[in-house]
Amino acid sequence: MRILTTLVVSLTAFLLSAQTSIRGVLQDTEGEAVVYANIALFSTADSSLVKAGLSDETGVFNLQSIKPGIYFFKATYLGFDDLYFPEVRVRETPVDLGILKFAPGAVKLAEATVTAQRALVEVKPDRTVFNVAGTINSVGADAISLLRKAPSVTVDNNDNITVLGRSGVLLYVDGKRLPLTGEDLSNYLQNLPADQIDRIEIITNPGARYEAEGNAGIIDIRLKKDKNFGANGSFNSTYSQGKYHRVNLSGNGNYRNKIMNAFGTLGYNDGAGFNDMVFLSYQNGLIMDEINNHRNDWDNVNYRLGADFFIGKHHTLGFLASGGRNTNQGRSLNRIALAQQNTPGQVDSILVATSLADRLRDQQAYNLNYRFANSSGRSLNVDLDYGNFRNETERYQPNRYYDPTESDVLTEIINSFNTPVEIDIYSVKLDYEDKFLGGILALGSKLTRVNSDNTFLFYDEVNDIPVQNDYRSNRFEYDERVYAGYVNFARELGPKWRFSAGLRAEHTDAMGNLLAFRPELQEPPVKFNYLSWFPSGGLTWQLAEKHSLALNYGRRINRPDYNVLNPFNDQISQLSYSKGNPFLRPEIVNNLELGYTLAYRYNFKLAYSRTTDQITRLMSPDDTDPRAGFITWDNLADQTVVSLNVSAPVQILKKWNAYFNASASYLDNQADYGDGAIVDVQAYTYNIYQQHTFDLPAGFKGEISGYFSGPGVWGGVFLYETSWSLDLGLQRRFWQDRLNVRLSASDLFYETGWDGYSEFNGLLAYGSGRWDSRRVSLSLSYNFGNENVKSRKRGTGIEAEAGRVGD
Numbered sequence: 116m117r118i119l120t121t122l123v124v125s126l127t128a129f130l131l132s133a134q135t136s137i138r139g140v141l142q143d144t145e146g147e148a149v150v151y152a153n154i155a156l157f158s159t160a161d162s163s164l165v166k167a168g169l170s171d172e173t174g175v176f177n178l179q180s181i182k183p184g185i186y187f188f189k190a191t192y193l194g195f196d197d198l199y200f201p202e203v204r205v206r207e208t209p210v211d212l213g214i215l216k217f218a219p220g221a222v223k224l225a226e227a228t229v230t231a232q233r234a235l236v237e238v239k240p241d242r243t244v245f246n247v248a249g250t251i252n253s254v255g256a257d258a259i260s261l262l263r264k265a266p267s268v269t270v271d272n273n274d275n276i277t278v279l280g281r282s283g284v285l286l287y288v289d290g291k292r293l294p295l296t297g298e299d300l301s302n303y304l305q306n307l308p309a310d311q312i313d314r315i316e317i318i319t320n321p322g323a324r325y326e327a328e329g330n331a332g333i334i335d336i337r338l339k340k341d342k343n344f345g346a347n348g349s350f351n352s353t354y355s356q357g358k359y360h361r362v363n364l365s366g367n368g369n370y371r372n373k374i375m376n377a378f379g380t381l382g383y384n385d386g387a388g389f390n391d392m393v394f395l396s397y398q399n400g401l402i403m404d405e406i407n408n409h410r411n412d413w414d415n416v417n418y419r420l421g422a423d424f425f426i427g428k429h430h431t432l433g434f435l436a437s438g439g440r441n442t443n444q445g446r447s448l449n450r451i452a453l454a455q456q457n458t459p460g461q462v463d464s465i466l467v468a469t470s471l472a473d474r475l476r477d478q479q480a481y482n483l484n485y486r487f488a489n490s491s492g493r494s495l496n497v498d499l500d501y502g503n504f505r506n507e508t509e510r511y512q513p514n515r516y517y518d519p520t521e522s523d524v525l526t527e528i529i530n531s532f533n534t535p536v537e538i539d540i541y542s543v544k545l546d547y548e549d550k551f552l553g554g555i556l557a558l559g560s561k562l563t564r565v566n567s568d569n570t571f572l573f574y575d576e577v578n579d580i581p582v583q584n585d586y587r588s589n590r591f592e593y594d595e596r597v598y599a600g601y602v603n604f605a606r607e608l609g610p611k612w613r614f615s616a617g618l619r620a621e622h623t624d625a626m627g628n629l630l631a632f633r634p635e636l637q638e639p640p641v642k643f644n645y646l647s648w649f650p651s652g653g654l655t656w657q658l659a660e661k662h663s664l665a666l667n668y669g670r671r672i673n674r675p676d677y678n679v680l681n682p683f684n685d686q687i688s689q690l691s692y693s694k695g696n697p698f699l700r701p702e703i704v705n706n707l708e709l710g711y712t713l714a715y716r717y718n719f720k721l722a723y724s725r726t727t728d729q730i731t732r733l734m735s736p737d738d739t740d741p742r743a744g745f746i747t748w749d750n751l752a753d754q755t756v757v758s759l760n761v762s763a764p765v766q767i768l769k770k771w772n773a774y775f776n777a778s779a780s781y782l783d784n785q786a787d788y789g790d791g792a793i794v795d796v797q798a799y800t801y802n803i804y805q806q807h808t809f810d811l812p813a814g815f816k817g818e819i820s821g822y823f824s825g826p827g828v829w830g831g832v833f834l835y836e837t838s839w840s841l842d843l844g845l846q847r848r849f850w851q852d853r854l855n856v857r858l859s860a861s862d863l864f865y866e867t868g869w870d871g872y873s874e875f876n877g878l879l880a881y882g883s884g885r886w887d888s889r890r891v892s893l894s895l896s897y898n899f900g901n902e903n904v905k906s907r908k909r910g911t912g913i914e915a916e917a918g919r920v921g922d
Contacts (some may be wrong), residue, residue: 135205136492138177139212141170141190141198148174149217151237151244153191153715155660158184159202165610167657167715169237179492180553180607181205190215191715209490241322243267243718243762245315248339258304258312258336260888263867264804264822265315266776267760268334274301275732275829278331279319279722280756280780280800283673283702283730285329288336289435291480291500292326295538303478306415306441308363308384310351310894313339319722320651320669320706323601323617324546324559327649330673330704330726338380338419339367346370347900357890359410361386367419377422385414392884398877399741402459404452407687415441421482431486438479445472449688453742462519468688470512477505492555496546504538513576514689528689529576537568554606557617565595567676571683585632591681595625595674603651611657619649621672627680627697641680641697647672665710675699675730679748693746700750702728720760729754731784732830735792736878744878751786751794751831770810777803784831792876798834800827818844818859835871840864840888855896862888 137156141149154176156166165186170176176190188200198217203210237244245265263270269277276284286293286300295303316335318325325333348368355361365382387410394405417439424432449468454461480502488494510532516525546559573587603617628640651669658664679695686692704726711719729751737743758780765773779801786794806820821841828834844859868885 135181135183135207135209136177136179137181137186137188137203137205137210137212138175140214141174141176142214142216150174152176154178155189155191155715156181156186156203157189157660159187167663179555181210183207188212190217211490241320242316242318245317246313247309247315248313257309258307259301260861261309261312261315262304262334264820265317265334266762266804267317267319267758267778269802269824269827274304276331276334278317278334279720279724279758279760279778280782280827281331281704281706281724281726281758283330283671283704283726285326285333286336287333289338290335291482291502292328292540292542295504303476305388306384306413306439307336307417308353308365308382310353310363310365310896311338311367311380311382311417313337319720320667320708321671322615322651322653322669323603323619323649324557326561326563326597326599327619327621327647327670327672328597328674330671330702330706330724332671332706344371345900347898349896349898351894351896353892353894355386355890355892357887358389359387359887361388361890373425375422375424378419379421380417380419382417383415385412387412388887390884390886392882394880394882396744396878396880397456398736398744398879400456401742402454402456403690403742403744404454405691406448406450407691409445409447411443411445413441413443415439429487429489431484433482433484433486435482435484436480438477441474441476443472443474443476445474446470447472447687449691451688451690464519464525465517465521466514466688466690467517467521468512468514470510470687472508472510475505475507479503491550493549494547496544498542498544500540500542500544502538502540504536504540506536508532508534510534512686512688530686531574531576531581533570533572533574534685535570539566540564551604552606554604557603557605558601560600561597562599563595563597565593565676567593569593569681571681571685583632586636587684588632589636589683590630591683592628592630593625593676593680595623595676598622598624613655615651615653617651619651620646621649622646623674623701625674629682629697638697643674643701645701647703661714663712665708665712667706667708667710669706671704671706673702673704673730675701675748679730684745690740690743691745692743696748699730699748700728702726702730702750716764718760718762722756722758722760724756726754726756727752729784729831733794733832733875734873734878734880735876744880749786749788749831751784753785755783757781767807771807773805773807775803775805777801780827782828784828786831788876794831794875796828796832796834798826798828801825814847816846818842818846820844829871832875833871833873835869838867838869840867853898855894855898857894857896858892859894860891862890865889 141152150170152170154168154170156178158165166178166181168176168178183205186203186205188203190198198215200212237246243266247261259270259274262268262276267279275282278284293300293303314337316337317332318335319332321333346368348366350366353363361384363382363384365380367380369376369378390409392407396403396405419437421435422433426432447470451466453463455463481500483499485497486494512531513527513529515527517523518525542561542563544559544561546557548555548557569591571589573584574581575584599619599621601617601619603615605613605615607613623643623645625643626640629638631637649670649672653665653667655663655665679699680697681695682697684692684694704724706722706724708720708722730748731751732746733749734744734746737745758778760778762776765775767773782798784794784796802822802824804822806818809817811817821839823839824837826834826836840862841864842859842861843863844857846855846857848855865888867888868883870883872879872881
């Protein structure tokens with residue numbers, strides 16, 4: 116700790132002359148926080164820019180390190196008039212401008228206001244915010260669908276998520292890490308309705324205060340939470356029809372007074388969906404024409420209940436409980452026609468495997484939080500978290516071999532599976548901030564334990580009686596403990612420069628233990644015990660009033676988890692399966708990003724990353740059965756990704772607003788596993804997303820959105836082709852805007868699917884897939900509650916109304 120403190124002191128061993136801060140709260144006419152508005156402070160002497168920033172999610176802005184003097188203040192928000200404060204006198208003490216309100220039309224100093232709505236995408240210094248609440252074309256969608264539209268984010272055919280071309284992203288919900296991966300994570304996101312999501316925050320290069328897990332950074336899904344005074348709430352209902360129907364019902368409410376804010380959400384959804392895939396594979400002199408058709412029917416109940424108690428001027432104590440229960444019935448068909456490559460038109464036999472699956476998923480998460488924050492900038496935050504996740508799956512799978520005419524059954528093998536999974540996650544986190552040497556010093560620590568117990572029971576049906584096959588069954592226990600601490604320092608280096616430097620240390624103690632049911636199959640546990648250091652740093656330069664540059668560096672890690680370590684065979688049929696790899700090593704990435712912001716709204720980001728021991732998904736032929744193929748995980752030697760992202764909000768006409776986001780990347784995968792199993796893949800890819808919003812007659816609002824994704828690579832070797840989607844939406848509000856009716860149609864031309872091929876280790880496979888993406892959805896949302904409590908505050912030359920405040 117002395118070394119870290121000495122490092123910070125040596126980097127910042129000079130003080131600025133007496134400096135202070137300017138803070139305030141931005142709201143609209145209804146007391147709602149105006150989040151991520153652009154803030155600028157100018158010198159009255161020469162109109163030069165002194166400081167720029169953004170308001171946070173509660174509308175609060177805080178401009179630090181301001182020298183005594185006379186300034187004028189300006190706040191702007193996309194598509195609305197500017198807010199001015201012509202004279203701000205700064206002396207030795209902090210200046211509080213109070214609550215400033217935007218108003219439509221001409222700006223009045225006595226009651227400054229602008230009726231504001233959030234931009235679809237906002238770029239903050241450390242993250243990109245994708246505001247989805249209220250967007251018309253989010254109707255009927257789920258979390259995974261929204262992520263497909265998010266800037267810099269790509270979701271592949273197996274629902275694996277990448278950011279800026281980098282894999283290994285960490286998923287959070289309301290600032291809490293989700294310990295789910297693979298199919299479990301995909302199912303969770305598919306059962307999280309878009310109506311419950313407020314925004315998605317994409318942090319591509321997290322600083323030292325964030326845990327180092329996640330090579331591509333962090334995606335934090337923020338759920339809706341009302342903080343208005345009095346009793347408030349809303350009810351939402353959505354009906355969506357594609358090939359199958361979906362229904363979402365949810366209600367949320369809050370009650371707030373001067374001493375507490377209690378809030379809750381209850382949601383229910385049911386529906387069905389499909390995912391169809393075809394593969395044509397060449398291996399070991401054989402041709403395999405494979406069809407995979409999956410259908411799922413589900414119903415899901417979720418809840419969220421919490422309260423914040425304001426136990427003093429500077430103290431808040433809060434708790435949050437959330438959970439859900441999902442039942443899912445799946446039916447799938449796997450059909451493989453086998454032929455010799457020298458006689459491709461002559462089928463030898465056909466394997467048909469029909470599977471029935473019943474799944475039950477329960478999850479509960481609890482948080483206890485204490486926060487202290489005073490006006491001098493000192494804060495202390497303590498979080499205690501516990502989460503448990505219980506998944507139970509039972510599958511019945513008959514495998515039948517037919518003759519070439521598919522009329523006579525040659526052989527029949529019936530298997531069944533029972534695969535319960537139990538996950539418990541515990542964490543204690545402490546964060547402290549205070550002013551130090553003219554800047555902000557942050558210190559913290561976090562202790563995390565993740566324990567998962569995975570049981571895989573494989574049964575052979577003998578005379579209609581399931582008999583456990585101990586050679587194919589096992590248990591896999593994985594226990595991971597991470598002990599972390601960090602230090603971070605940030606300060607101004609004059610009026611145009613700002614730097615931050617941080618260092619995080621994480622000690623990982625983990626063990627994966629495969630418990631076989633046969634003594635001769637027992638293997639020794641795989642242990643991990645290592646200390647890793649993760650430096651990070653950033654430098655921002657305000658070149659001129661409307662031009663700024665930001666350079667950021669970070670080192671991160673991606674540890675293999677239970678889902679990719681467990682070596683058991685999870686079969687789709689006897690000839691198609693997936694399995695984990697218990698010998699995977701953690702991957703390490705170094706990320707470097709250069710960002711440029713023009714006029715506080717046009718954003719450009721150039722990124723470079725190099726990953727060693729990249730964990731990737733590979734398709735390979737089976738070693739013993741020449742007909743079989745499988746999917747597994749392995750470490751690449753290294754991966755290099757260079758990417759560029761551009762985002763631009765544009766007001767084309769007074770009633771026509773547009774948003775454009777474009778990204779492009781170059782990826783280079785390299786690995787040599789011996790015996791000719793070589794990965795040498797390079798690929799360029801690009802993605803363009805745009806959304807147009809129109810103010811139509813009679814109070815209607817229209818929306819056209821869509822994306823186009825160029826060719827690229829998934830995992831280590833799967834090269835995919837282009838895909839695109841076009842969505843339409845219409846919205847109308849009634850009853851003083853309390854009732855919101857939205858109609859949307861998604862993927863009108865049904866082009867969201869994927870096509871591509873993979874060639875590795877003697878297996879050449881062409882594949883394509885489609886799912887239930889073309890849908891029409893109708894949503895009704897009704898808001899109710901008390902009017903904002905009004906009060907008057909004087910002393911800054913502004914009369915202000917007190918309404919919504921922050922957490």
